[in-house]
Amino acid sequence: MNITFFQPQKPLRLIGTSKLLAVTLANLVLLPLSASAVEPIETKAGMETRPADDKNTAKPKAKTDKKAAAASPQPSSLGETTTLKTMTVTGAAEYDPEDPFNTDYVLPTATAGTKTDTPIMETPLNVQSVSKQVLTDQQVISLDQALRNVSGVTMKAHGVNSVNNGINFGINYPTPVIRGFASQTFFRNGFRLQDNSAARQFSNVESVEVLKGPAAILYGQVEPGGMINIVTKKPQAIPYYSLTQQFGSYDLFRTSIDATGPVGKHDDLLYRINYSYQNSHSFRDLVYTDDVFVAPSLKWIISPKTWVSVDMEYDRNNNGYDAGFIPIYKGKILKTPFHYNWGELSPVRQETYFGNITWAHQFNDDWSIKHQFSVNSASGDGDLFFPYPPINQKTVQSTHAIYDNRNNTYSTNLDLTGHFDTFGLKHTLLLGGDYYRIDASIKSGSTGKWTRPGNDYFHPVHHPFVAPQLRPSEIQRNYQLTDQYGLYVQDQIKLPYQVHLMGGWRYQYLSQDPILKNYGAPAIEVPSSEDAVTPRVGVLWQVRSWLSLYANYVESFGPNTVSSPGLLYGSNKPIPATGASQYEFGGKTEFFDGRLRATLAYYDLTKNNIAVKLSDANNINIGSSLCGGVSCYLLISQAQSKGIELDIQGEILPGWQVITTFANTHVKITKGDESGLFGNPGQQLFGIPINTASFWSTYSFQQKWLRGFKVGGGVTFQGKQYAFIDQKAPLTVSNPFKVAGFHTIGLMTAYSRDVGAAKVSVQFNVENLLDERYYTGLSVENSYGNYGEGYGVYGTPRTFMGQIRIQY
Numbered sequence: 001m002n003i004t005f006f007q008p009q010k011p012l013r014l015i016g017t018s019k020l021l022a023v024t025l026a027n028l029v030l031l032p033l034s035a036s037a038v039e040p041i042e043t044k045a046g047m048e049t050r051p052a053d054d055k056n057t058a059k060p061k062a063k064t065d066k067k068a069a070a071a072s073p074q075p076s077s078l079g080e081t082t083t084l085k086t087m088t089v090t091g092a093a094e095y096d097p098e099d100p101f102n103t104d105y106v107l108p109t110a111t112a113g114t115k116t117d118t119p120i121m122e123t124p125l126n127v128q129s130v131s132k133q134v135l136t137d138q139q140v141i142s143l144d145q146a147l148r149n150v151s152g153v154t155m156k157a158h159g160v161n162s163v164n165n166g167i168n169f170g171i172n173y174p175t176p177v178i179r180g181f182a183s184q185t186f187f188r189n190g191f192r193l194q195d196n197s198a199a200r201q202f203s204n205v206e207s208v209e210v211l212k213g214p215a216a217i218l219y220g221q222v223e224p225g226g227m228i229n230i231v232t233k234k235p236q237a238i239p240y241y242s243l244t245q246q247f248g249s250y251d252l253f254r255t256s257i258d259a260t261g262p263v264g265k266h267d268d269l270l271y272r273i274n275y276s277y278q279n280s281h282s283f284r285d286l287v288y289t290d291d292v293f294v295a296p297s298l299k300w301i302i303s304p305k306t307w308v309s310v311d312m313e314y315d316r317n318n319n320g321y322d323a324g325f326i327p328i329y330k331g332k333i334l335k336t337p338f339h340y341n342w343g344e345l346s347p348v349r350q351e352t353y354f355g356n357i358t359w360a361h362q363f364n365d366d367w368s369i370k371h372q373f374s375v376n377s378a379s380g381d382g383d384l385f386f387p388y389p390p391i392n393q394k395t396v397q398s399t400h401a402i403y404d405n406r407n408n409t410y411s412t413n414l415d416l417t418g419h420f421d422t423f424g425l426k427h428t429l430l431l432g433g434d435y436y437r438i439d440a441s442i443k444s445g446s447t448g449k450w451t452r453p454g455n456d457y458f459h460p461v462h463h464p465f466v467a468p469q470l471r472p473s474e475i476q477r478n479y480q481l482t483d484q485y486g487l488y489v490q491d492q493i494k495l496p497y498q499v500h501l502m503g504g505w506r507y508q509y510l511s512q513d514p515i516l517k518n519y520g521a522p523a524i525e526v527p528s529s530e531d532a533v534t535p536r537v538g539v540l541w542q543v544r545s546w547l548s549l550y551a552n553y554v555e556s557f558g559p560n561t562v563s564s565p566g567l568l569y570g571s572n573k574p575i576p577a578t579g580a581s582q583y584e585f586g587g588k589t590e591f592f593d594g595r596l597r598a599t600l601a602y603y604d605l606t607k608n609n610i611a612v613k614l615s616d617a618n619n620i621n622i623g624s625s626l627c628g629g630v631s632c633y634l635l636i637s638q639a640q641s642k643g644i645e646l647d648i649q650g651e652i653l654p655g656w657q658v659i660t661t662f663a664n665t666h667v668k669i670t671k672g673d674e675s676g677l678f679g680n681p682g683q684q685l686f687g688i689p690i691n692t693a694s695f696w697s698t699y700s701f702q703q704k705w706l707r708g709f710k711v712g713g714g715v716t717f718q719g720k721q722y723a724f725i726d727q728k729a730p731l732t733v734s735n736p737f738k739v740a741g742f743h744t745i746g747l748m749t750a751y752s753r754d755v756g757a758a759k760v761s762v763q764f765n766v767e768n769l770l771d772e773r774y775y776t777g778l779s780v781e782n783s784y785g786n787y788g789e790g791y792g793v794y795g796t797p798r799t800f801m802g803q804i805r806i807q808y
Contacts, residue, residue, distance in 0.1 A: 098206060098233070100240045100258075100807065101759075103133045103700075105657045106597050106650035111190055112209040112229040114502070115218055115415060116428055118492065121590050122500050124538030124550035126212035126601045128647050134659055135205065137698050137712055137748060139246065139765045139801050141254065141278070143186075143200065144174050146208045147228070148694050148716055151645040151661035152179050153210060155793065156687045156777030174777065174793050178225030179212065179605055180641035180667030180688050185222055187229040191356065191372050192219070192411050192436055199350075200230070201293035201315055203256040204274035207231045212645070213582045213603060214556030217506040217536045220434060220486045221558035224580030224607050225641070232311070235270035235299040236260045241808045248801035252280040268301040283797055285341035286462065287320040305362040313354040321346035325387045327457045328780060328788030331737075334457060338773065338794055342387035342396045342460045344467075350380040366419040376409040385467065388449050389789040394456035400467040401446035402475075410437045426494040430504075438482040445475035478631075479515040482559060484508065490536075498542035505535050508557050510577055516566065516631075526567065528574040532557040551585035560611040566631030575633055580607040596650030603643060610636040612673070637671035639685060655700040657712075662693045684722055687777045689741065691719035698748070713747040723778040723790065742774035742795065763803040771798040 097107050106129075109117050113125040120127060130149045140146045147153045155174035175182050186193045186200075193200075209229040215222045239261030246254040260272035278291045292315070299309040325342050327334040356374040363369070381404040388397040415432040447468045454461045490504035509531040517523040538552035557579045568575060586601030612634040643665040651657050667685040698712030723737040747769060752761035778792035 097131075098236070100236070100242070102131075103657075104595065104651070105131055105134055105659055106595060107131055107207065108594055110209045110211075112187070112211040112215075112227065114490065114492065115190060115430055115432070116417060116492070118428070120597070121542060121548050121588055121594075122494075122540060124500065124502055124540035124552050126584065126586065126599060126603075126645070128210045128212070128599070128649075130208040130210075130659075131649075132206055133657070134649075134696070135202070135207070137657075137710075137750075138696065138746070139748075139763065139803060141202050141246070143176070143202070143208070143228070143230075146202075146205075147176055147210070149649075149659050149661065149696065150208075150210045151647050151692070152212065152225075152643065152663040152665060153177065154689060154692060154718065154776070156182060176228060177688060178210070178223065178228075179603065179643065180639075180665055180685060181223050181225035181607060183223040183225060183228065185227070187219065187227060188354075188356075189232060189358075190219075190229055191374055191413060192221075192409070193230070193354075193376060199317065200352075201276055201278070201291060203258070203276035203293060204232050204272075204295040204313070205230055206233045212601070213552075213584055213605065214534075214536075214554045214580050216508070216556030216558055217488055217504055217534060217554065218432070218490070220436060220484050220508060221510075222556065224556050224578075224582065224605060232295070232297075233258065233260070233272055233274060235272040235297055235309070237262065237267065237270060242805060244803060244805040246801060246803045248280075249799040250281045250283055252278075252801065254278040254280075263298075270299045270301070272297045282320075282322070283339055283799075284322050284794060285339050285460075286343070286345045287322045287341070289320075290318045292316045306360070308357070308359040311354075311356040311358075313352070315350075315352045317348075317350045319348050319350075321348045321382055321384050323384070323386050324791045324793060326775065326778065326790030326792055326794075327389065328790050329457070330786050331788070333775070333790065336458065338797060340460050341462075342455065342457075343398065344385035344462060346382060346384040348380065348382040348384075350378070352376070352378045368417050370415045370417075371413070373412045374410075376411075378405075378407045380405045386446070387789075389787040390451075390456070394458070395451050395453065396455045396457065396460070397449040397451050398455070399446050399449050400470065401444065402470060403442070403444040405440070405442050407438070407440045409439075411435070428492040430488075430490040430492075432489075433485075433487045435486075436482075436484045438480065440480045442478045442480070443475065445470045447474060477517045481513040483511040484558075500540040500542070502538040502540075502552075503536070505533055507531070507533050510557075510559055512559060512574065514566075514574070524567070526574045528576075530557075530577045532577075532579070534579075546590050548588045549586075550588070551583075553581070553583055555579065555581045560609065566613065566633050569632040569634055575611050575635070576609050578607065578609040578611075580605065582606070592651065596648075596652060598648040599646070601645050603641075603645070605641040606638060606670070607641070608638050610639055612636060634673045636669060636673050638669070639667060640670045641665065641667040655702050656697070657699075658695075658697040660693075660695040660697075662691075664691055666690060686722050687779075689718045689721040691717075691741075693717045696746070708751055708753045710750040710752075711748070713745065715743055715745050717741070717743040718774075718776065721776075721778075723780040723792075737778070737780040739775055739778050742772050744772055744774075744795070745769040757808060759807040761803075761805045761807075763805070765801045765803075766798070767801070768796060768798045773797075 095108065096102065097104070109119055110127040110129050111117065113123050113127040128150045130146050134140075134149055135146060138145065144155045147155070154177045156177050175184060177183070209231060210226055211229065212226045214224040215227040219227060240258070242258040244256045246252065254276065256274070256276040258274050261270065263269040263271050274295045276291075276293045278289060280289050282288060293313070295311070295313045297309065297311045299307060301307045322341065323343055327336060327342075354374065354376045356372065358370070358372045360368060360370040382402065384401045384403070386399045386401060388399060390396055411434070413432065413434040415430060418429045420427050420429070447470055450468060452461070486506055486508050488504060488506040490502065493501040495501060509529070511527075511529040513525070513527040515523055515525045534555040534557050536552070536554040538550065540548050540550040542548045557577060560575045560578045566575065567573060582603055582605040584601055584603040586599060588597065588599045590597045613631060643663060646662040649659040665688060667688050669683045669685065670681055672680055694714065694716045696712065696714030698710055700710045701707060719741040721739050721741075723739050744767065746765065746767045748763065748765045750761060750763035752759060772795065774795035776793045776795065778790050780788065780790045
């Protein structure tokens with residue numbers, strides 16, 4: 001008997017040693033079939049076969065079992081000699097979340113919580129992931145858009161006064177708030193990025209992970225609400241190319257390129273390069289964006305057990321700064337057109353260079369080591385014009401400000417991971433250490449207020465003029481050098497009856513050396529150092545394969561996140577470190593072989609030593625001279641955040657994907673500032689909505705004649721919130737300013753088909769379908785009689801975005 005095996009015309013998207021096995025099994029299954037009557041068939045392994053002349057390119061099926069390799073089909077009895085046509089077999093014998101054609105809304109693992117590949121259903125932590133397919137369906141191009149899909153995360157205007165940070169001129173983006181506390185620290189593949197990295201481009205982003213609660217045990221300085229980890233696209237062994245063109249409202253034009261594969265014929269040297277160019281105006285006058293981003297990456301597989309990768313990123317962003325001025329009259333927001341901008345053209349230039357080297361070695365089946373080193377250099381400068389409310393008249397006041405920032409971060413991290421057994425118990429041990437150095441210089445200043453005739457609340461005017469120039473006595477120069485050293489240990493233990501324990505400690509040493517020089521005054525140097533040991537413990541019981549119950553307790557320690565160096569009001573001492581502790585318990589469910597997951601959690605989080613900035617920019621009548629001419633900070637002793645969070649994501653039925661969230665968050669001051677200027681016990685913190693929710697769902701038609709079509713939509717909801725009130729001295733909040741809640745609706749539709757060897761897709765999205773008018777992260781001042789001012793984020797009105805993508 002003669003047997004002729006088929007030869008695939010194109011590389012199979014199969015992984016590792018399963019390639020040969022899958023091809024062999026497929027041949028055995030197909031042998032009895034007549035070559036002239038081959039129809040698409042589906043085996044128990046989820047394999048799909050098509051004749052070689054089929055114009056459709058086969059892709060992995062979305063229903064891949066994420067918990068185990070697909071079951072192998074049994075060979076049929078052999079008949080007489082049969083020769084088959086050349087055929088292409090594709091399948092997913094092994095699940096690959098980084099496959100460019102993966103369409104799942106839920107991912108099986110998230111490394112942010114433990115730095116190990118522990119399945120989420122076995123991790124006693126609350127970790128949420130926003131997958132690549134969610135980012136694609138929603139046409140996400142910024143971090144704040146991605147974070148709408150995670151419970152307990154909202155955005156506030158960076159620069160708006162709050163209990164988390166003060167004014168930072170020129171940084172023109174919203175800041176994430178997780179469980180009630182703002183976070184300006186971000187991570188890239190589990191490694192610290194430059195602070196204030198929320199404006200990064202998304203063309204090389206694979207997914208976004210959010211670890212809820214204090215994460216300092218593994219990462220050092222992190223706000224206790226949680227950490228945001230950006231997972232980037234990695235070099236792949238199978239060539240892949242993508243060209244995407246987006247266009248939308250307000251002259252949005254965005255081009256992105258993604259290419260990966262082996263370098264030449266060298267299968268041990270892989271590359272990936274991502275590029276994007278974005279140019280757009282805004283619904284706000286005088287606001288624009290012009291951004292170039294490129295991210296090359298190389299991975300050298302030295303041996304089956306050793307590899308090294310080199311990643312780089314470059315981003316050049318020019319934009320028009322928007323102060324977010326909101327006019328107030330008699331305690332209410334004036335209903336003026338959203339495009340009004342009472343400032344002037346304020347160009348901001350930002351440039352970021354990032355480099356990372358990572359190497360890893362597998363000693364044996366149980367022990368491995370991984371080391372990373374990165375350098376991040378960011379610079380920015382701006383020439384800004386801020387509006388201020390009139391004094392008992394309609395003419396808006398202005399001030400001219402400049403800033404010039406330089407920020408360099410050096411980071412290194414070493415992790416040793418091992419697996420072993422003791423007394424029948426399985427351990428996953430992590431030993432590690434890290435070091436971070438932040439070297440920053442900040443130059444800023446502003447003139448006094450001045451007026452321009454005709455520029456009033458209802459008729460802003462813009463025309464060429466000569467602005468007052470800053471004098472040397474109006475310029476502030478600050479330098480900040482921060483060193484952080486950390487050592488940590490973590491042990492994950494698998495007990496009988498599907499009980500999983502996790503415990504660990506971190507030793508953290510913090511050294512800060514700020515040099516403050518303000519308005520011609522003598523320089524002030526106030527070095528300080530602190531250290532602490534913080535624990536984390538957790539337990540999870542996997543009651544059934546689809547149900548896990550968990551609880552954890554964690555503490556954190558790190559420097560206060562402030563926008564500019566300064567001293568404590570009343571003592572002129574350095575700002576001390578902040579600490580936090582949290583209890584959390586909840587449950588996780590998983591259905592349909594891991595394709596649908598839900599997490600319900602309750603937490604109780606307490607944060608100590610919260611810095612609040614006071615300065616002339618806040619118009620608080622305490623006098624900057626009280627802090628030696630530099631920025632003054634108050635210190636709220638303690639605040640508490642409690643809440644319930646629900647996250648659901650995955651596939652309900654074939655083709656029907658969903659991601660939905662709900663959070664109920666109560667953040668209150670429990671111990672106020674010792675000076676009595678700010679913070680009454682029981683007072684709700686500002687800019688944090690109590691109730692938030694989101695829902696997004698898509699459906700890919702399964703019928704043959706509609707295959708390729710997709711429709712979807714969703715809603716985002718935020719309840720009312722309280723605005724920060726600045727009423728000069730004494731600063732009180734007995735009558736908080738309420739900001740109304742809002743909801744926005746989004747829709748999408750898409751169509752894709754195979755054209756030759758390429759996949760071509762067309763997509764169209766609508767955001768804020770009902771054109772709802774809303775604000776977030778509002779700060780309000782009522783200190784000019786009937787006239788006042790607010791600063792915050794204007795809600796984006798109805799917008800449209802189209803997309804054409806070619807993948808090969």
